Amino acid sequence: MALSTASLFEDESHARLREQARRFAAKAIAPHARAWEEAGEFPRTLYAELAETGLLGVGYPEEVGGAGGDVSHTLAVSEELVLHGKSVGTVVGLGSHGIALPPIVRAAAPEQIERFVRPTLAGKTIAALAITEPGGGSDVARLTTRARRDGDHYVVNGQKTFITSGVRADFVTVAVRTGGEGHAGLSLLVVERGTPGFSVGRKLEKMGWWASDTAELVFESCRVPAANLVGEENEGFLAIMLNFANERLYLAGQCVAIAELAHRESVEYARARHAFGKSLAGFQVVRHKLADMAARIAAARALTHETAERYRRGEGNPAYAAIAKNVATDMVTDVCDDAVQIHGGYGYMREYVVERLYRDARLYAIGGGTREIMNEIVSKTEGY
Secondary structure, X not given: OOOOOOOOOOOHHHHHHHHHHHHHHXXXXXXXXXXXHHHOOOOOHHHHHHHHHOHHHEOOOHHHOOOEOOHHHHHHHHHHHHHHHOOHHHHHHHOOHHHHOHHHHHHOOHHHHHHHHHHXXXXXXXXXXXOOEXXXXXXXXXXXXXXXXXOOEEEEEEEEEEEEOOOOOOEEEEEEEOOOOOHHHEEEEEEEOOOOOEEEEEEOOOOOOOOOOEXXXXXXXXXXXXXXXXXXXXXXXXXXXXXXXXXXXXXXXHHHHHHHHHHHHXXXXXXHOEEOOEEHHHOHHHHHHHHHHHHHHHHHHHHHHHHHHHHHOOOOOHHHHHHHHHHHHHHXXXXXXXXXXXHXXXXXXXXXXXXXXXXXXXHHHOOOOOHHHHHHHHHHHHOO
């Protein structure tokens, strides 16, 4: 019997969502997981299918078209989709609105809610967030994409890279520089597909997350209506930082789900595979490796869900999410490596799930802020 994936902080509402997500993932994602990963994309219709269940809108208020719930509910859904869908790339692509929409929702401009938020939560449009640039990753305060006010428009010039869902997105929430140097000069603009001067530079080929598209974006004298400014001009840095905290928590949750899936696949393989006259599970060294994997997963899960509870209570700070992410990313790297080792030669074959998980796991120590940046956040928060 597998250890529980649920948190002690969860209630019946979380249990219902987990069951619903489990059923959807097993039926709509898992049967196609390998094909979609190999194809490098999943059907666009999957957004609408997920929206019909209400799961796409979990974590967003009903008044903006969401299904209600908080960060803990979103985390529960994401974990089950990864664990039972067996395609991390698909879940990541389906969830790109989770970092693109929150700044728009917080700004609470009615016209933007109607144009961007409601259609996305209904599965009709795809949203992406564009912050990272080719010349710099985690140092957001130094981004160079410039937006110059010109009458009723902003003229945007610059490039973005590593943008999840960037190829297919109908609109992108873009971090731009509208003021001087440093964090005080940043703003967020919504740039819609088809806007003159906005183009996809290229679709990027990645080590993992194959089913999610990732793009380079180019802005060349791109004229964006001033009405697409999210919040106030030059006040985008705080929105970006709030986004990062939630994103890092979601990434930690995905790490836990990936590791749990790798562990389950390894237990099944160890029981079925025989060597020297007995199953691999019959060898103490294998059993103990599986036990160590389970212990590391349980510890990371407990920390991740405790962090989510702190944020739900309004007690979170950047260090909590940074610590949870680092612990979870270290754990998933080790667990997926052990899973491949248990599978032996088969763990190196693309037909086995653990090979894909091993590649997928490597991104988590980089995405959403590198491991080193997380330690710097903790250092500054704690005053080291």
